[in-house]
Amino acid sequence: MRGIRGAITVEENTAEAVxxxxxxxxxAxxxxxxxxxxxxxxxxFTATEDITAVFPAKGARALPGFDLVPLFDARQMDVDGALDHCIRVLLLVDTDKGQRDIKHIFLGRAKGLRPDLVK
Incomplete structure (x- = not known):
């Protein structure tokens, strides 16, 4: 089993945007x-304190094939100077890929969270 990280930012706190x-x-x-x-x-899924319009997992649940995937939402820690309006994702997947073969995805302003992983 491997963990795959992802993160993205939203520009507004609306259900549609989240x-x-x-x-x-x-x-991605x-x-x-x-x-x-x-x-x-x-x-x-975690969301920063400023995302309150909808649970991020609700968006994932609407994707094809996600009807049986266990999904969990949590609040991201509120740390001084941290990135705002950010949704983070951790997928736990069964794969034969090694750690170095996993591609983590950071989109929007979240690219700044792990510039070492953004290509």
């Missing part, structure tokens, strides 16, 4: 790593 951004980053994570939904053991 759901759309969540779907964008999750789809799946595509970049050749992951099928049946290979996902669980998905964990």
């Amino acid at each position: 759901m759309s951004a969540t779907q964008e980053v999750v789809k 994570m799946l595509e970049a790593n050749g992951i099928r939904t049946e290979d996902i053991g669980a998905a964990i």
